[in-house]
Amino acid sequence: MKSYGPLISILAVIFLAGTCAAMFSEKDNKAETGKQSKVLDEIKKSLGARSILPVPVWVIGSYDKEGKPNVMTSAWVGICCSKPPCVTISLRKATYTFGNIMERKAFSVNIPSESFAKEVAYFGSASGRDVNKFSKTGLTPVKSDLVDAPYIKEFPIVIECKLLQTLELGSHTMFIGEIMDVKANKSILGGDGLPDIKKLRPFVYAPGSSNFYKTGKYLGKVPALAKKINK
């Protein structure tokens, strides 16, 4: 007859470890719930009228009068319409890109992966008036066939936009661009043929701290999450 002593010992250790882990996990959950309740009751502090929300990071491509391609980083951006599909980007008049878009009536939106964080930071801190940002970073401008603007070959998703209208808001002018096409590297597409955020790995910007943060884990699918409330 075989001795089951060692096997029983191993199983006992696994069982004990599991029990301990569950106990700690429960303790953590309780702590979390306690913390959450405290947060829910918290009185809010006024921070004043400021634009300090986490926002996406886009790189805007444009040509100047002489046809020199330029790129700048903007975080005052967003999707603003589904039909026609439109985006909005807001720029200061002092930027080189402002004059370029006014002249060429077109721009590209280039979505960076986290591997391009330093290029994106640089594109937001230097001016196309002083330097050729493509030469400086070694990235490649590609002339769009659809609009009068260049896009960045190496970025995983690029959007070609035709300027629809501008709107003066104060420190910034809003440009509304109609999306003429979205082009993406096949390597960042999911099984459904759409960009897969886990492969794209975009990042967000926290104004104020000037920090970039990566995209994190999957949190859930909207219809399934909504069902948890609407049951």
Next chain:
Amino acid sequence: MKSYGPLISILAVIFLAGTCAAMFSEKDNKAETGKQSKVLDEIKKSLGARSILPVPVWVIGSYDKEGKPNVMTSAWVGICCSKPPCVTISLRKATYTFGNIMERKAFSVNIPSESFAKEVAYFGSASGRDVNKFSKTGLTPVKSDLVDAPYIKEFPIVIECKLLQTLELGSHTMFIGEIMDVKANKSILGGDGLPDIKKLRPFVYAPGSSNFYKTGKYLGKVPALAKKINK
């Protein structure tokens, strides 16, 4: 004289472990670089004119004619000006919130933490015409002192906005709101008194797949990243 045998053994193990880790790390880096080069040379695939970029998730608060508070989720949003600080949100005319904002000339923007993912998904799938979304979720509307709109007490950051102007774009109408105040729970503020994204834990939306994704790890500070190029 003391015996250093055990100490030397421990140091040897640490050294060996470090060397192995470095070797694996280098191997990983090489693999990553190889992959990256392949990606850089990739030909882009056209996905057509679509609004399929990862975007932030905001919950818009408003009152209807009778003063019933309502909330809806929107991802066609963004910051659009620094002075005055303004946000833009785009809504379909069919939404209950559309009529509310037209009537009250005000709205709130409520930034959710990931712990509110199911409420946020629900707010985007039900209509305030049919249900009271506050009652359904147990969240608490707070009347703003500054604008004619409610905000969500339990959400970590809320922004009170006065409607500045609207713009017809097609399927969506753009609302531009001036930020009158940002209010935040102290528990999500960093040492600099500004929202700390690691404490706030906002999430992003991937249109198309309808997935929510968490905010991930710190990627870097913009000036420091830019210096790596601009040296």
